[in-house]
Each structure stands twice: as C-alpha cells, then as structure tokens.
Amino acid sequence: MTSTPEMPVLDIKNYSLDYETANGTFHALKGINLSISRGEILGLVGESGSGKTSLAWSIMRYLSKNARETSGEILLGAKNLLTMSDAEVEAMRGQRISMVFQDPSTSLNPTLSLGTQLSEVLVRHRGLTRKQAWAEGEAMLAHVGLKTPADMMRRMPHEASGGEKQRVVIASAFACNPECIIFDEPTTALDVITSRQILDLFVELQAETGVASLYISHDLALVSRTASRVAVIRRGEIVEQGPVQDIFANPREAYTRELCAAVPNPSRRLVADGVTKTEGEPLVRVENVSVHYGRKPLLASLTGKAFTRVKGNNAVTLSVNEGEILGIVGESGSGKSTLAKAMTGLNPFEGKIWFDGRPITGLSDMDTAYRKDVQIIFQHPDASLNPRHKIGEILSRPLKLYGDGSNIAQQVGDMLEKVRLPRTHADRYPHQLSGGEKQRVAIARAFASKPRLVICDEITSALDVSVQASIVELLLDLQKAGNTAYLFITHDLNLIRQIAHRIAVMYRGDLIEIAPATEIDSPERADYTRRLIAAVPLPAGSQV
Amino acid sequence: MSPNYLLKRLLMIFYTLFVVSLIVFAITQVLPADAAVMMLGEHATPEALDALRQTMGLNAPVWVQYGHWLWALLQGDFGTSLRTGQPIGPAMFSALGRSLLLAFLSIGLMLILAIPLGIIAAIRRGKVADIVVSLISYLGVALPEFVTATVAVLLLADWLKWLPPTGYVSPTEDFFGAIAHLILPVCVISVILIAHVSRMVRSELVDVLHTDYIRAARLKGMSRGTVLRRHALRNALLPTITIVALDVGYLLGGVIVVEEIFAIPGIGRELIVAIQARDLPVIQAGVLIMAATYSIVNFIADMLYAVLDKRIQYD
Structure with a gap:
C-alpha cells in the first residue's frame, strides 16, 4: 500500500473523463498522464474550463452523476x-488524500466553530x-502559525x-x-500579503512533511515560484509538463508560450513613460x-450617545492628468472601490473633486456633462449588463443619452468593432457571450460617450490571464486613440506595474503614497508599499 | 443581540399595536352598528336610547371615546360585551387559550411530519419519494380547509365512527376526550402547514447540500449521514423558524374556518359571533389580542434565530 521512494505517490495513467450533457458528450479530460512523488510539488496550470478542477474531483472521487470515466486509472500507491x-x-x-x-469563507460551515x-x-x-481531538487541534493551530x-x-x-x-x-x-494533498487555488480568494503568508506556510509544511502536493492554479507567476514541476492543461489535455525552469525558460508548445507571454510582468512596460507631463x-x-x-x-441618536461610523475613505487627495493611467492598489477593504464610487456619485462624500477646473462637492454637481466625461467599468460584466437586454440595446442607451441620437444601429456596430467584437453581436443577449466578450461590451458602453476619464474597477480580475492580456491591450489602444485618462483599480501589482504611469497605494481607507510606476519598488517607498511589493511573486526568470 | 435592540423591538411591538388599535377603532366607527340599539333592542324608545348613549359616553367626540377605550385597555380592561353583558377580557383569553392549544398542537404535528418529509424529498431529489412529497404538499396547499375538514369528518367520524365529529372538551376535565376531539382539527390544520414547511425545508436543504462547505466536509472523509446531520440540517432548518412564525399568523386567522366547522370555541369563533352580533367592544378586543399574539410570536422567532445562528447580530 505505502509507496516506496522510487514509486510515485499518485500516478494518473491515460485517464479520460466525459460529462454527459444535454448537448451531447463533453470530453473534460483526455488521456491525462501525471505523477507526483513524495516531497514533490506539481503545479497544474490552466485557464478556467481547462479541466484542472475536474481532475481534482476525479482524484477525490467526487464526481457528478453525469460523469463517465472512459479510460485509464488513478493509482494511490498501488491501489487504483x-x-x-x-x-x-x-x-x-x-486521511490519505486531502484537499x-x-x-476559506465558503469551505467552512458558518454555523460550526473552527475547532469542531x-x-x-x-x-x-x-x-x-x-477531547483528545480538541487538544490535538489546538496544537495543530499553533503549528500553522495561529x-x-x-x-x-x-x-x-x-x-x-x-x-x-x-x-x-x-x-x-x-x-x-x-500522502497527498490537493491545493485548489488556495490563495486566490485572499489578499496579497495574506496570500503570501499562506504560500510561505504551505512551502514550509510541505518541506517538513514531504507530502506529495498537487498545486492547482491559474497564476503562472505563483506556480513558477512554488512548484518543482509544472503541467500545463488546456481543454482537458496536458499540453506540456516538465521542470519549472524548462517550462518557463523555453516552452516548447505554442500555447505555453502564449500563456507565459500573457502573464503580467513588471519588467515589460506596456505604456510609454513621460508623455503625460502636462502643464497646468x-x-x-x-x-x-x-x-x-x-x-x-435610533437609540444612540435619541440618547445622544457617541457613534463612530465606518470609514471608507479618509481625506484622500490625488490627481489624474489628461491621458494618464493612474493605478490604485491595495487590499480588499482598503477603500479603492469606495473612491471610485464617490467619484461617480454612487457614494455620498465629503471634500471636493475638481474636474477640468470645475468644483464638484456632491451628487447635485454631477450633471450630464460630468457623467459624459467620467465613466466607470465594473468587475463583473454579468452583474453590470442587464441580462434581459440585447447588446444593441445596452449600447444604444449611452448613445441616445450623450450622442446626437442619429443612426444608432450604425454607431452600435462601430462601437462593437472598436472593441473587436463582430457587429452581429448587437443581436445577442449577454449570456450568449463569454466573460471576456461581455467585458468588451462593458468597455464599449463606457467609451460610447467619448469620456475623458474612465474608472476601471478590477475589470480584469474575473478573467483568465490570456483574456486579461487582450482586454488590457484593448484598453491601452483605446487610451492612445482618445487620450483618455484611466483610474485603474486592481489588486494585481504585476499588472499595474506594466500599464500605469503612476501608482497610488491605499491601506484601510488612507492613501499611503503615490509613486511613478517605475519607482514603486524603490527602497525609499513607504513601509506598507514595500511589504506589498515583496508579497507578490514575480514570474520566474523575470528581473526588474 | 444588544439590550438596545431588544428595547427597540419591544417599542416596535407597542407601536404596531397602537396603529392596530387606531385602525380597529376607526373601522368600528364606520360599521353600521349602534351600541345603544344593540343593548336595548330595536323597539327601545328614543329617550331610553339617548339616556344610555349619555351614560356610555357615545355622544362624546370620537377621539375622546378612543382615549377612554385606550386608557381602560392599558389598565387591562377590555370593556363589556354588548351581547352578553359580561367583561370581555376573561372570555377572550380563555378562547385564545383554546385557539393556541389547537395552533401549537398543529404546529407540533406539522414539524414532526414536515421536516422529515422535506429532508427525504431533498435527499432523493428527482426520485419517486420527492415527487410523492411534492404531490402531497401541492394537494395540501390546493385544498381549502373546509374541503379537507368535511372529508375528514365524513370519513373518520361519520362512516368509521372512530372519532367524535365536532365539539370541544377541556383537557383538564377529560384528557382523553379532549384528545379525541382535537385529533381531526389538528390534522386538518397540519396538512396545510406541512405543505409550506416541507417545501421550504426541501429547497433550503437542496441549496445547503450544494454549498462548498458540504463538499469540503465530504472530502474530509465524513460520511453522508454525519454531513447531513452535523453540517447541513442546522443551516437548512434555520429559515423554517421564520416560516413557522409567519404561519402563526395564518393559524390565528385561518383557524376560524376550522374552529367553525368543528365547533371549537376559540378566538376565531368568538370573533365571528361578535361580528354577526355587531358586538363592537368584542371585535376590537379580539383583533387587538390577535395582533399582539402575532407580534410576540414573531419577536420570539427573531430572537430564536439570533440564538441559533451566531452570525446574526442585531444592533
């Protein structure tokens, strides 16, 4: 039963998995060959829908009823x-494989204590x-650094x-x-600094126990820093696998090369510096x-008791120049989106916003002219596009509101082309589009009024890395064409270091500092900024 | 749950009851009923009627009458019935007691049946058991009480003669007789409630069984039964508390039909008699007592919810 040193702990041989769906058979996994030995970390990298999670369910024997295993075997030690x-x-x-x-906020039962x-x-x-288990659990929590x-x-x-x-x-x-642990994107839902700590903990425990680990992730940079071997999966097939250095230094397959190129890399700047130095x-x-x-x-106001309100933003001061991309980074709850909402009138605020020399002190000052000039794009296109409206209807709204209202159909088509979607998409509903396509529609809608400032609130964080790369490319093209300024809110530091001119760092509602993107990693930066930068893994082989 | 919140909720109950009292009083003012005529009969002389109106304060402005009524109410005096000449309070509360006995027995029976039915339906989703449970629930919802009650009386009392058809016996006097008389009405009421609650339990449990934490528990190696008992049921049953509390509202109102059919002298029956006799003080008191019961039950349900689910913090 137990594995000998030369025998892999987990050995997947020619494994194939199909799902029977209403639209026919879907081949989720095709002839997978993978093995993990003791003490090894195998990174499994792929985009959403590539089958990486299906493989995890196969190993855990947690398959849905419509799953059909058509070939192969999964060996744990000698047992199939x-x-x-x-x-x-x-x-x-x-006991033998865990996950x-x-x-963590959805994988723990909300009504049972952590100890239970x-x-x-x-x-x-x-x-x-x-009783023994409780005492043992306490010791374990101490061991994982609590x-x-x-x-x-x-x-x-x-x-x-x-x-x-x-x-x-x-x-x-x-x-x-x-003997084996499957890690399914264990840091994706966590903040930058926290996820670094969790990753360090994982590496430490892994080295200590020598458990064979399957590390599933879409984040190539992260996998390149933790795994010893990497397998790239695409549409249910392993495209390429090998030692980390080989895969990232000279990928053999075109898909791997594409994927590596799409990973945001601060050493590859995508915007020209110094063009936005405007006078005045x-x-x-x-x-x-x-x-x-x-x-x-109610009662506090009746009794006159003091009441401290929750702080979203605390006296934030910053400016964006014409045609500039200002990145805003920070952990969740740092007030990034709050600022975006204040600037678009979705949140009441105190203080002043000057737009093109005009003072704005509240919602009442945000007239049609201001709204035409300042547009916002949200994180989830699913939530920001009305599911019952066709794309054409969605895009015609800003055209009617801000444009001259003539020849709407023609203009909608032009807009779709501008965001590189076929004109015929105007007749479709949002659910008929992919995530990346939907976000393009949201971008087209924001650009319909020819705005001067577009606020992008985490617009690529729900997308795959290759889709993200194409969306970013589109945004940069639009920015160059219209000299539009961006307020680009993200938690992806590598991405923002590629595309922003300046980066603002926020922490718990306070603006820590603003620095040129190229100098964000300088040792002179504020303490928090340095911790943030240090927490983000850079893609293997990149030097900044 | 802060004391602050408790106080706020209690204030809200009083506020609700105050508004209800206003509405009830306003309605009884526009009803075509004259208390004096009610008491002295239709052939009373105008002089006698006037004298009575004077002593009862019926000639005073409406707001003065309301003030008097409310003031007496706050002192626990519900007034005197025009029909019987007896004080309303004791009669109403003993009627309420009988109704609540019926209601709680029905809720008890319903919980015993509905929760397992809901669980079975959720676990065997799409299978025969699920379809049967759904069918039963839809039947329960679709059939009005008077149909199920009539069928039940015909079958079990009239033909089989197993149970007494109607009437009420106090459990303190004749315990087994009381039970025999309560079985039919309790079953009729439960059928309707079972439909609500089993559908609710089913859909909640189906949702819970699809959550990440249930999957996580299964992948920790916990057996299906343990996961169901320890992880799923608690979360799935919590919303049932709210439904049951809302059903108490139905019970107080809807039970009127059942009380009428089975001749149970509960608060619903008292109210019907009062409405037929245009006995205004009894109508006012009855509606107010029902509203108070409903508010208090919902208040208890909310508190229970917070105690069972630690995440809920009222402030």
Whole structure:
C-alpha cells in the first residue's frame, strides 16, 4: 500500500473523463498522464474550463452523476482509486488524500466553530475522542502559525479573518499526515500579503512533511515560484509538463508560450513613460475626499450617545492628468472601490473633486456633462449588463443619452468593432457571450460617450490571464486613440506595474503614497508599499 | 443581540399595536352598528336610547371615546360585551387559550411530519419519494380547509365512527376526550402547514447540500449521514423558524374556518359571533389580542434565530 521512494505517490495513467450533457458528450479530460512523488510539488496550470478542477474531483472521487470515466486509472500507491468502494473512498478522503479549497469563507460551515470542524477529521480518521481531538487541534493551530490557538478553536468562521480561516483549513488537510494533498487555488480568494503568508506556510509544511502536493492554479507567476514541476492543461489535455525552469525558460508548445507571454510582468512596460507631463491643471483632482458608511442607530441618536461610523475613505487627495493611467492598489477593504464610487456619485462624500477646473462637492454637481466625461467599468460584466437586454440595446442607451441620437444601429456596430467584437453581436443577449466578450461590451458602453476619464474597477480580475492580456491591450489602444485618462483599480501589482504611469497605494481607507510606476519598488517607498511589493511573486526568470 | 435592540423591538411591538388599535377603532366607527340599539333592542324608545348613549359616553367626540377605550385597555380592561353583558377580557383569553392549544398542537404535528418529509424529498431529489412529497404538499396547499375538514369528518367520524365529529372538551376535565376531539382539527390544520414547511425545508436543504462547505466536509472523509446531520440540517432548518412564525399568523386567522366547522370555541369563533352580533367592544378586543399574539410570536422567532445562528447580530 505505502509507496516506496522510487514509486510515485499518485500516478494518473491515460485517464479520460466525459460529462454527459444535454448537448451531447463533453470530453473534460483526455488521456491525462501525471505523477507526483513524495516531497514533490506539481503545479497544474490552466485557464478556467481547462479541466484542472475536474481532475481534482476525479482524484477525490467526487464526481457528478453525469460523469463517465472512459479510460485509464488513478493509482494511490498501488491501489487504483477507480475500483474503490464507497466506504474505501470515505476512509481514504481526508486521511490519505486531502484537499485545501479556494475560498476559506465558503469551505467552512458558518454555523460550526473552527475547532469542531478541525477536530471532526481527527475523530473520524485517527480514532481520537472528542477531547483528545480538541487538544490535538489546538496544537495543530499553533503549528500553522495561529497566535491564540485555544481561542481560535472556539471561534466561529465569521469571527476569523480570511487568512486565519485558510490556516485552519490547511491544518485540517495536514491533520492525518496524508500522502497527498490537493491545493485548489488556495490563495486566490485572499489578499496579497495574506496570500503570501499562506504560500510561505504551505512551502514550509510541505518541506517538513514531504507530502506529495498537487498545486492547482491559474497564476503562472505563483506556480513558477512554488512548484518543482509544472503541467500545463488546456481543454482537458496536458499540453506540456516538465521542470519549472524548462517550462518557463523555453516552452516548447505554442500555447505555453502564449500563456507565459500573457502573464503580467513588471519588467515589460506596456505604456510609454513621460508623455503625460502636462502643464497646468490636471484633468481631475480629488481633494480631501472622505467617505463614511453607516447610519446612527435610533437609540444612540435619541440618547445622544457617541457613534463612530465606518470609514471608507479618509481625506484622500490625488490627481489624474489628461491621458494618464493612474493605478490604485491595495487590499480588499482598503477603500479603492469606495473612491471610485464617490467619484461617480454612487457614494455620498465629503471634500471636493475638481474636474477640468470645475468644483464638484456632491451628487447635485454631477450633471450630464460630468457623467459624459467620467465613466466607470465594473468587475463583473454579468452583474453590470442587464441580462434581459440585447447588446444593441445596452449600447444604444449611452448613445441616445450623450450622442446626437442619429443612426444608432450604425454607431452600435462601430462601437462593437472598436472593441473587436463582430457587429452581429448587437443581436445577442449577454449570456450568449463569454466573460471576456461581455467585458468588451462593458468597455464599449463606457467609451460610447467619448469620456475623458474612465474608472476601471478590477475589470480584469474575473478573467483568465490570456483574456486579461487582450482586454488590457484593448484598453491601452483605446487610451492612445482618445487620450483618455484611466483610474485603474486592481489588486494585481504585476499588472499595474506594466500599464500605469503612476501608482497610488491605499491601506484601510488612507492613501499611503503615490509613486511613478517605475519607482514603486524603490527602497525609499513607504513601509506598507514595500511589504506589498515583496508579497507578490514575480514570474520566474523575470528581473526588474 | 444588544439590550438596545431588544428595547427597540419591544417599542416596535407597542407601536404596531397602537396603529392596530387606531385602525380597529376607526373601522368600528364606520360599521353600521349602534351600541345603544344593540343593548336595548330595536323597539327601545328614543329617550331610553339617548339616556344610555349619555351614560356610555357615545355622544362624546370620537377621539375622546378612543382615549377612554385606550386608557381602560392599558389598565387591562377590555370593556363589556354588548351581547352578553359580561367583561370581555376573561372570555377572550380563555378562547385564545383554546385557539393556541389547537395552533401549537398543529404546529407540533406539522414539524414532526414536515421536516422529515422535506429532508427525504431533498435527499432523493428527482426520485419517486420527492415527487410523492411534492404531490402531497401541492394537494395540501390546493385544498381549502373546509374541503379537507368535511372529508375528514365524513370519513373518520361519520362512516368509521372512530372519532367524535365536532365539539370541544377541556383537557383538564377529560384528557382523553379532549384528545379525541382535537385529533381531526389538528390534522386538518397540519396538512396545510406541512405543505409550506416541507417545501421550504426541501429547497433550503437542496441549496445547503450544494454549498462548498458540504463538499469540503465530504472530502474530509465524513460520511453522508454525519454531513447531513452535523453540517447541513442546522443551516437548512434555520429559515423554517421564520416560516413557522409567519404561519402563526395564518393559524390565528385561518383557524376560524376550522374552529367553525368543528365547533371549537376559540378566538376565531368568538370573533365571528361578535361580528354577526355587531358586538363592537368584542371585535376590537379580539383583533387587538390577535395582533399582539402575532407580534410576540414573531419577536420570539427573531430572537430564536439570533440564538441559533451566531452570525446574526442585531444592533
């Protein structure tokens, strides 16, 4: 049963998986050959829909009813998982193979304490009593770097931060000393600095236990820094696999090369520097803008009790020049989107915004002219495009509102072409488009009024890396064509270092500093900025 | 849950009851009923009527009458029935007691049946069991109480003679007799409630079973049964509390039909009699007591929710 040093822990041989769907058979995995040895980290890289998660479910024996395994075997040691009984599978899960999930806030039961969820694994697989398991769980939480393990055991999931929760999930994955652990994008849902800490923890525990690890990710830069071998998967097929250095230094397959090229790399700047040095007034100047959330509770206002409101933005001052791309970075909750909402009138704010020399102090000052000049694009095109309107209708709204209203159909077609979509897409509904196409429609809508400032709020973070690259390319072309200024909000530091002229760093509602993109990694930067930069893995082989 | 919030909710209950009292009083003012005529009969002399109006304060402005009524109410005095001449309070509360007994027994029976049915339907989704449960629930929703009640009486009381057809026996006097008399009405009411709650439990559980944390628990090696018991049910059953609390509203109103059919002297039946007799003080008191019961039950449901789900923090 146990594997010898020369024998891989997990060996997938010519494995194929189909899904029977209403539209016929979908080949999710085709002839997969992969193996992971003890002490090894195999990175599995692919875009959404490539089959990387399907493979994880196959290994965990968690397949939906319409799944058909058409060929191959998955060997754990000498045992073929495909022939295991349900009882054997249940005994295997969590004990011999365990899994760490993407989002700790959804993978933990919200109504059970963290301790209960950790210790139940120990009770199940190691036959401990509840009391023993609780004590053991406490020791484990200490081991994964939680400062107050006894307290953490008793906490409910909503009382812990994302990083703390992911540490608990990791502790339960390592709880029974499994032979193999599958990590399914374990840091994607976390903030930059937290995800770096989780990654460091993973590397440390992996080295300590020597567990064979399958690290699934869409983030090539991250995988290139953690894995020893990488497999690139595309449409259910392994395109290429080998040692990290080989894959990233000289990829053999065209797809791998494309993928590597699409990864944001700060050393490859995509904009020309120094063109935006304009004399005189900047296009927009945000002056001491503060945003507060929350309302005074009834009783507090009756009794005159002091009440502290939640701070969204704290006296933020910054400016954007004509044709400039200003990046705004920061962790979630740092006030990036709050600022965007204040500037578009979606949030009430205190302070002043100067736009083209005109003072704006509130929603009432944001007239049609201002709205025409300042447009916003949101993160999820699914949520920002009306699912019941055709693309043509969606795009004709700003044209009627801001344009002369003549020849709408012609103009809609032109707009679609401008964002490199076929004119015929005007007759489609949003759900008939891919994620990248939908975001192009959202971009077209924002550009319909020929704005001077476009606020991009995390517009590429829901997209695959190759789609992101094409969207960014489109945005830069549009920017050059119209000399439009961008306020580009993102948490992807590598991306923003490629495309922004200047970068503003925010932290808990405060603006920490603004620096030219090329100098963001200089040692003179503020403490927080340096921590942020240090936390982001650069793609292998890149030097800045 | 802060004391702040508790106080706020209690204030809200009083506010609700105040508004209800205004509405009730306003409605009874426009009803074509004269309390004096009611008491003395249609053949009373105008002089006698006038004298009575004077003593009852019926000639005073409406707001003065409302003030008097409310003031007495706050002191626990619900007034006197025009029909019987008895104080309303004790009669109403013992009727409410009988209605609540019926309601809670029905809710109890419903919970015992509806939750397992909902769970079975959710686990065997799309299978025969699910379809059967759905069918039962739809039947329960589709058939009005008077149909199910009539069928039940015909079948079990009239033909089989297993149970008494109508009437009410106090459980303190004759316990088994009381139970025999309660079985039919409780079953009729439960059928309708079962439909609501089993559908609710089913859809909540289906949702919960598709969450990431259920998958995570299964992939930790927990068995199907453990995952269902420990991880899924708690989360799936929480929203049922709200539904049950809302159903109490239905019970207080909808139970009138059932009380009428089975001749149970509950608060619904009291109200019907009062409406037929244009017994204004009884109508006012009855509606107010129902509104108060409903508010309090919903308040308890909200509190229970916060106790069971630690994430909910009212402030």
